[in-house]
Amino acid sequence: MEQKSFKIGSATVDYYFDGSLSQLRELAEKKTTVLLTDEHVFEAHGKKLKGWNTIVLKPGEAYKVQATVDSVIGQLIELGADRGWTLVGMGGGVITDLAGYIASVFLRGIRFGFVPTTLLALVDASIGGKNGIDVGVYKNMIGTIRQPAFILQDTSLLRSLPDAEWRSGFAEVIKHAAIKDAQLFRELESGSAAFYKRNKTALSELVQRNTLLKTRIVLSDETEQGERRLLNFGHTLGHALENQYELTHGEAISIGMAFAAKLSQERLRFKEAERLTALLEKYGLPTEAVYKKEKVIPVLARDKKKAGASVNFILLQRIGKAVIEPISLRELNELI
């Protein structure tokens, strides 16, 4: 296990790379800790959680809502949790988002940490302190930015991961490469999902590289005034599609990235749109979808990234170099 600490804003976050779930007891006291997880994770790894207080949620984005928050807070009160307790989110992005949010508002904020169990949560959702819940079709409309005390990475937990979850994780890995890391992009082109799944060292290195890439962006801009916005590449259209069309997060943002690549071609003479769609497809991700403009535009118009009558889109100048471009709702209406 390798440990690195980063000071993000006024918080210190301890990252444990290449760790093991069994080390959790070094990071949190069993008696004053609650593990928040879901049925899938509990089924796969529940045996390793003996003796921990656990709250097990139904799995899926549909439960990333206020009713779940209310229920968990009721259970924390029942357990007698006070300001000295720790909440640990063990699961994918839905669980880390919920755990981070609940710990940020319960008793005006208690300590929390993450044990990510999906590739997406490892390389993306667990990092950077953004948390939140959805309101109807609007994703992450409610939330805070607050950093976890620790992130314990154990890639052996990925063994039970379904293929769709691997694809969602690779979508974020490809996003990182597209906006910031041309060398990683080439590495992904020569590798494959199957290669990373069977090669533990390559997978660990991939996770660590992506963790650090995202962490560096967050360090330079925790509250998303500039640089951090680049991480929204593919997410503007992606979020508008995700909750309306029963797509996974990875599928939705893959379609969003392919759309943004075409937009980049038209507006910035980006020449590698096909290279990006080819890589997305290599990792089993869709790059086109049939959707109704009338359903998507109103959601885009209420996007958190909206600024007046424009939506801030992230576009590519080249692989590894992204920029922020405001695009008017009128123009979007024509392009979509």
Added chain:
Amino acid sequence: MEQKSFKIGSATVDYYFDGSLSQLRELAEKKTTVLLTDEHVFEAHGKKLKGWNTIVLKPGEAYKVQATVDSVIGQLIELGADRGWTLVGMGGGVITDLAGYIASVFLRGIRFGFVPTTLLALVDASIGGKNGIDVGVYKNMIGTIRQPAFILQDTSLLRSLPDAEWRSGFAEVIKHAAIKDAQLFRELESGSAAFYKRNKTALSELVQRNTLLKTRIVLSDETEQGERRLLNFGHTLGHALENQYELTHGEAISIGMAFAAKLSQERLRFKEAERLTALLEKYGLPTEAVYKKEKVIPVLARDKKKAGASVNFILLQRIGKAVIEPISLRELNELI
């Protein structure tokens, strides 16, 4: 109007002393601002709010709950509010607590400010960035600490205030004097509620003195690790009584302060318990109550200020000098 700015944590808070509601348009754009208020305030001052987007809530602590938050967020989405908008809480402590909390979590945080309309909100609730909502009988179980961008003080808004609200305000003023300011305590002893109500200059000075007293405490300890805890004087028992016995906040903490004074007498040989109860009574506040131990102890045991099997009580060494004392639940059980 006199303006002072304070840097609290990473935020800058602009205080406008002796201001006027009409100056609100200098602090927030009508088109991109929502005023959150309640029916009492709207009835008394609604005419001055023409042209502002307003959300008018039912008045009272019973509405300081998640259902209200859900409803307001739904309305903000309907109004098309984005990250560039401002939420202004205009009202008493319930409204400032709700507005601060909603603005802290909507879109992961938007700008907000306060126009306090009660003495309690002016000298206490609007200051220091603590916000929150209740869960059942547990007060402020959910919330954040986040500073407003501005506080616009207009004491002329107090003219419509019912007597019970004045008493609640004076309870916090007496608290400030008891824990930190012996000179203010003597001033209150020689004055009276009637005096401050009819003397605008004396009232403005009282508000400003209390505002600055609380602000200095918050500046030294925003996240309540030490000094700020002193502000909980009277609040531990007070909160346990408030939601169970239909007491106003002022009545509840007045009873709490009288209890803490007696505890101070026993534990710290505090000699001025009677002087404190006399002052509370002079300002129309109760200092005794009949309550059931069985109803109060379980709530104390879940207090946010709980640390393991003890509750941190704020006690007085003398008027103007408070200290933190952990008292075990067992001992409390005997004393109450």
